[in-house]
Amino acid sequence: VLVVGVGNRRVTADALGPRSAGGVLVTRGLAPQNEAASLGLREVACVSPGASGATGIPLVQLLAGVVRAVKPAAILCIDSLCTSDPARLGRTVQISDTGLCPARPESGKCITRAMLGVPVLAVGIPTMMEADEAVGRPGFVITPRELDSVVKKGSNLLALAINKALQQKLSIAELCYLAN
Numbered sequence: 001v002l003v004v005g006v007g008n009r010r011v012t013a014d015a016l017g018p019r020s021a022g023g024v025l026v027t028r029g030l031a032p033q034n035e036a037a038s039l040g041l042r043e044v045a046c047v048s049p050g051a052s053g054a055t056g057i058p059l060v061q062l063l064a065g066v067v068r069a070v071k072p073a074a075i076l077c078i079d080s081l082c083t084s085d086p087a088r089l090g091r092t093v094q095i096s097d098t099g100l101c102p103a104r105p106e107s108g109k110c111i112t113r114a115m116l117g118v119p120v121l122a123v124g125i126p127t128m129m130e131a132d133e134a135v136g137r138p139g140f141v142i143t144p145r146e147l148d149s150v151v152k153k154g155s156n157l158l159a160l161a162i163n164k165a166l167q168q169k170l171s172i173a174e175l176c177y178l179a180n
Helices: 016-021 033-038 059-070 147-166 172-179
Strands: 002-005 045-047 075-083 094-096 120-130
Touching: 002 016, 002 059, 016 075, 016 120, 016 147, 045 059, 075 147, 120 147, 147 172
Parallel strands: 002 045, 002 075, 075 120
Antiparallel strands: 094 120
16 A cells, blocks of 8 residues: 655644644565565555655656656545535545545546546544635635644544554554554
């Protein structure tokens, strides 16, 4: 499985993906594949490429190259999400098996099975809400007052949940030890 931390770690409201990915137990390359399998470990690789504005490479193009090289069975994208309901800010986890699309899907930047040739799962927590209508100007967002805590606790929660889902034979204590 290829885990992808989507977002910009320098912008708190967009840092959930990279921070979560930092807590994922990476097992690819630790041992020969047959040895890892005999230990009950699933092969996991992880990338957190940062914002395309910083790399100059659109995420879907970057992932296409990684998919060709790594040949994962599936991709799991972790991202900060936008919500239209303020009650969901920092309080829900969204999981999707249809890929990951930005708030404006017409941008053509969706990461899907059709684009990459492997199943794409997405998981995230809403960390922002568009506030265009509330303030009467485009481009404004609302974040929870406790955004730093939401991102810190949310990224820890998602990393541990992903580790447990991917490495089911390991205990929570073993996963916490190995992932740190």
